[in-house]
Amino acid sequence: MTKKITLPLTDETIRDLHAGDSVLLTGTVITGRDAAHKRLYELIEKGEPLPVDINGEVIYYVGPAPAKPGHAVGPAGPTSSYRMDKYTPALLDRGLKGMIGKGARNQEVIDSMVKNGVVYFAAIGGAAALISRSIKKAETLAYEDLGTEAIYRFTVEDFPAIVVIDSYGESVLVK
Template identity: 75%
Template sequence: MAKKITLPITNEDIKNLKSGDSVLLTGTILTGRDAAHKRLFELIEQGKELPINVNGELIYYVGPAPAKEGYAVGPAGPTSSYRMDKYAPALLDLGLKGMIGKGARSKEVIDAMVRNKCVYFAAIGGAAALIAKSIKSEEILCYEDLGTEAVRRYVVEDFPCIVAIDCEGNNVYETEPVKYRVF
């Protein structure tokens, strides 16, 4: 049975999540991909203020397609998370509570997650149209010139995901393949 979490996510929520848990998120999340992360990271390196407050937020690595009639966004599947690995530790150190994407993360990201008690959710690749149904509205917050890579705020309801890496560093990308080895 999926755990239902109302956002913003709390430290207690994060503490109670274990790798492999199925989760349904309801509330608001940020979005952003490579180009937006690069801009945010450059501002951090320069000691400048970010155009968004990441403290206490989750960020979904997505670049949605144009919305179809009756939907807030078009298909909105996860982007491969490794592309944000260079930037994620700095954002986690600023208070970002978690990330949503697909695929394994680097040791540096996992170390930053453990240090900051954060969580990494995996969204289901190939389920972009299904995921779009859980997105009720969107608002562009910054970097509109990046098009689909602009930073947005989504209001989500029962957004489906899995805890891929919990705040203790337990990691389904390491533990689960071992269970299914044939040799």
């Protein structure tokens, strides 16, 4: 059974999500990958304000391909999440509530997810053209100089994902 989820996530919704659940996400997410994470992390380390309020947000690890004329966004599948692991607990402590990526996370991330009540979704890696159909709008929020690695806000409708690690630390990834 597929659960339809409206964003932003509430704590109650997060508690109801369990590893293995298929979901369709509707609402908005922010994006960010390696370079944006490094910058956000460095600002947190220095105690400086972030260019984007991440409190209550879901972040999608993606660097989209350019949009063809008439398309809201180019193909935009998930990138490997583990590269964000180093920076993730600091972002979760700042109120980030969900992550969408692909592949495994380290134990520090899972512990921080349990502590902060956070859910980790996987989108299907490599299904980028298919996934982009559920992204209706893309606008740049910060770090435009990073090109594809900038932070965007995506408006999504029935974005397909799977809960791979839930807020209880349970995982469906094969080890």
